[in-house]
Amino acid sequence: MTTTLASESVTQPPAPEPPSLELASYGDRVFRWILTLGAVSIPVLLGFLVYELWVGARLAIAKFGLEFVTTSTWDPVAEQFGAFPLIFGTLVSSVVALVIAVPLSLGVAIYLTEFAPKSVRQPVAFLISLLAAIPSVVYGLWGIFVLIPILRTGAFPFLRDAFGFLPLFQGPIYGPSMLSAGIILAIMVMPYIMSVSREVLLAVPDTQREAALALGATRWEAVITAVLPYARSGVIGAVILGLGRALGETMAVTMLIGNRHEIAASLFAPGYTMAAAIANEFSEAVGDMHLSALAYVAFLLFVVTVLVNAAARLLIWRVARGSGVGSKAL
Amino acid sequence: MRTFRLVLTGTLALAAPLGAQTLTGAGATFPNPIYTKWFDAYSKQTGIQINYQSIGSGGGIRQFTEGTVDFGATDGPMNESQIAAVNGNVLHVPTVLGAVVVTYNLPTLGDTKLRFDGTLLVDIFMGRVTKWSDKRIAALNPGVKLPDIDLIVVHRSDGSGTTYVFTDFLNKFSREWRDKVGFATSVNWPVGLGGKGNEGVTQQVKQVEGAVGYVELIYAISNQLPYALIENAEGQFVQPSLESVTAAAAGTKLKADTDFRVSITNAEGAASYPIASFTWLLVRKDGKDAAKAKRIKDFLTWMITPKAQAMAAELHYAPLPKAVVSLVESRLPTLKAGGKAVASN
Numbered sequence: 001m002t003t004t005l006a007s008e009s010v011t012q013p014p015a016p017e018p019p020s021l022e023l024a025s026y027g028d029r030v031f032r033w034i035l036t037l038g039a040v041s042i043p044v045l046l047g048f049l050v051y052e053l054w055v056g057a058r059l060a061i062a063k064f065g066l067e068f069v070t071t072s073t074w075d076p077v078a079e080q081f082g083a084f085p086l087i088f089g090t091l092v093s094s095v096v097a098l099v100i101a102v103p104l105s106l107g108v109a110i111y112l113t114e115f116a117p118k119s120v121r122q123p124v125a126f127l128i129s130l131l132a133a134i135p136s137v138v139y140g141l142w143g144i145f146v147l148i149p150i151l152r153t154g155a156f157p158f159l160r161d162a163f164g165f166l167p168l169f170q171g172p173i174y175g176p177s178m179l180s181a182g183i184i185l186a187i188m189v190m191p192y193i194m195s196v197s198r199e200v201l202l203a204v205p206d207t208q209r210e211a212a213l214a215l216g217a218t219r220w221e222a223v224i225t226a227v228l229p230y231a232r233s234g235v236i237g238a239v240i241l242g243l244g245r246a247l248g249e250t251m252a253v254t255m256l257i258g259n260r261h262e263i264a265a266s267l268f269a270p271g272y273t274m275a276a277a278i279a280n281e282f283s284e285a286v287g288d289m290h291l292s293a294l295a296y297v298a299f300l301l302f303v304v305t306v307l308v309n310a311a312a313r314l315l316i317w318r319v320a321r322g323s324g325v326g327s328k329a330l
Numbered sequence: 331m332r333t334f335r336l337v338l339t340g341t342l343a344l345a346a347p348l349g350a351q352t353l354t355g356a357g358a359t360f361p362n363p364i365y366t367k368w369f370d371a372y373s374k375q376t377g378i379q380i381n382y383q384s385i386g387s388g389g390g391i392r393q394f395t396e397g398t399v400d401f402g403a404t405d406g407p408m409n410e411s412q413i414a415a416v417n418g419n420v421l422h423v424p425t426v427l428g429a430v431v432v433t434y435n436l437p438t439l440g441d442t443k444l445r446f447d448g449t450l451l452v453d454i455f456m457g458r459v460t461k462w463s464d465k466r467i468a469a470l471n472p473g474v475k476l477p478d479i480d481l482i483v484v485h486r487s488d489g490s491g492t493t494y495v496f497t498d499f500l501n502k503f504s505r506e507w508r509d510k511v512g513f514a515t516s517v518n519w520p521v522g523l524g525g526k527g528n529e530g531v532t533q534q535v536k537q538v539e540g541a542v543g544y545v546e547l548i549y550a551i552s553n554q555l556p557y558a559l560i561e562n563a564e565g566q567f568v569q570p571s572l573e574s575v576t577a578a579a580a581g582t583k584l585k586a587d588t589d590f591r592v593s594i595t596n597a598e599g600a601a602s603y604p605i606a607s608f609t610w611l612l613v614r615k616d617g618k619d620a621a622k623a624k625r626i627k628d629f630l631t632w633m634i635t636p637k638a639q640a641m642a643a644e645l646h647y648a649p650l651p652k653a654v655v656s657l658v659e660s661r662l663p664t665l666k667a668g669g670k671a672v673a674s675n
Contacts, residue, residue: 073518074518075517075518076489076514076515076516076517076518077511077512077513077514077517077518078512078518144530144533145533148537149537152537152538172480174482174523174534174538175534175537175538176523176525176534254487254526255526255530258523258524259487259523259524259525259526260522260523260524261518270523270524272524276487279488280487280488280489280516280524280526281488281489281516282388282489283359283385283386283388283389283488283489284386284387284388284389284488284489284490284491284515284516285388285489285515285516286387286388286391286406286409286412286514286515291388
């Protein structure tokens with residue numbers, strides 16, 4: 001077309017009128033309005049959510065105030081509620097999950113982008129993303145039937161023998177525990193951290209690697225000195241994505257954590273999380289105060305998530321200086 | 331545009347018959363299988379559709395109070411303040427019976443069934459008995475060789491009618507339990523691990539030697555769990571079964587003007603299994619809609635027929651004893667709508 005355009009333009013009848021500018025801008029306006037509506041609906045929805053939680057929690061907020069966050073009694077009969085063990089459990093189980101999942105998924109991502117033969121990369125990446133598609137109740141059942149027996153008879157006694165001097169690995173072993181929940185969470189967040197880190201590492205320009213190698217770096221040194229620093233803000237973003245998922249995960253956690261309103265130093269002890277408490281008690285909560293306390297927990301879960309995300313965002317901004325990939329996107 | 335209109339009218343035409351011959355209800359999950367079966371059989375027989383959502387007793391009471399459903403269902407009766415919230419306009423209609431069994435994991439016992447009484451169960455669930463070799467257990471189980479291992483308590487973590495019945499039973503044996511724990515669909519357990527649902531408790535008990543927990547009778551029967559004999563009010567150690575649960579309801583003396591909100595735990599009668607309870611439908615004494623009130627009354631009349639109650643036994647729900655059936659029967663004519671008695675067939 002383009003090559004013959006000049007000669008044809010002479011012989012051709014007058015070109016059809018271009019679509020009217022009026023109509024085009026009308027269509028554009030409609031399209032723009034639809035998109036704006038879509039974008040606005042997100043903050044509006046979020047606003048409604050917060051408002052509804054606040055309204056639902058008002059009764060409990062009026063009665064317990066901020067003490068709700070620091071006290072530990074959870075007694076639906078006496079209508080005394082305190083959410084400290086829930087907040088503690090949510091944070092600890094998520095941290096345990098990240099401690100296990102981050103090195104593992106980062107290692108996999110580095111292997112897949114830097115070291116793995118081409119034929120291995122795609123299949124392994126695909127298999128790991130497949131883990132993200134498994135429903136959490138399936139993880140929970142697998143946890144109860146397969147993971148917990150292995151942990152209780154094998155891994156936990158080993159940890160107690162090897163690291164029993166740490167308070168983290170002391171006390172009786174029941175099976176359902178903070179550590180079991182952390183491990184299942186780690187498996188659940190791994191695909192997210194792995195996939196995003198892999199994308200970020202793939203986006204690091206080859207010139208970075210080549211420059212490091214040209215200066216005499218080994219493959220390992222190239223990854224550590226040239227690739228990872230370039231990608232760090234993107235990798236942190238991946239970790240935050242995983243953390244967000246771990247904080248809110250409900251079903252698998254409640255099936256494995258032992259559901260006890262208690263704060264224990266040991267990771268072998270049962271615990272509880274905010275999301276699990278809501279899922280467990282909401283349907284059969286009869287008293288207004290009980291319901292309100294659960295709404296308050298939901299509100300706090302929201303606050304904790306926002307705080308953690310805000311802290312993470314700050315971290316990314318500070319780290320982002322001088323690094324390339326992902327800092328804009330996150 | 332025309333197609334759109336056609337589709338729209340089509341949808342409206344389809345939607346129209348709904349609402350004509352339907353009832354909606356919501357509540358307890360425990361009786362959901364039998365309710366589903368009843369509603370299905372009833373709709374085949376009469377053409378009346380009853381939609382039931384098993385969202386939990388708490389949700390059932392809430393939706394009934396807000397008037398979003400025609401009837402509610404609950405495993406624990408409404409309390410005074412909840413009844414005040416509907417201005418007393420509620421009748422609890424018992425439908426079937428449920429029971430809770432105590433299950434444990436002691437493989438060394440073989441087929442020997444352990445015996446518990448209320449006081450011992452309070453001690454166990456209070457955390458005062460920590461070893462199976464404790465002499466309080468041995469005292470009730472002479473001749474049984476109890477292992478010297480840790481006793482691990484497992485309870486429900488989700489709010490549940492099962493917890494309500496079990497804690498209601500324990501509540502009758504200890505002042506300390508009343509003061510510290512009380513009874514409700516979820517309580518502040520002094521000790522133990524929480525399992526989600528009957529299946530969660532069962533798995534934890536099955537996996538940990540020395541664990542003890544409580545589950546719903548039907549669940550225990552269908553999964554062949556070991557269960558303990560429990561001492562009843564007359565000093566007999568009774569095995570949980572449909573007969574002993576119905577006997578518990580029969581052993582409870584109900585006044586002619588009862589509102590059916592009675593606890594039948596620790597009931598009288600030598601054959602009564604002591605950890606049992608009614609489950610109820612909540613209907614309005616004075617309904618707004620005469621047509622709906624009639625439909626509800628017709629269903630309740632059908633539900634207490636021997637044929638419907640026999641369906642309950644097929645699904646391992648203990649049927650109501652005769653005395654309770656006739657009490658319910660005598661109460662149905664008092665149902666009203668808009669201040670007038672509901673027409674009967």
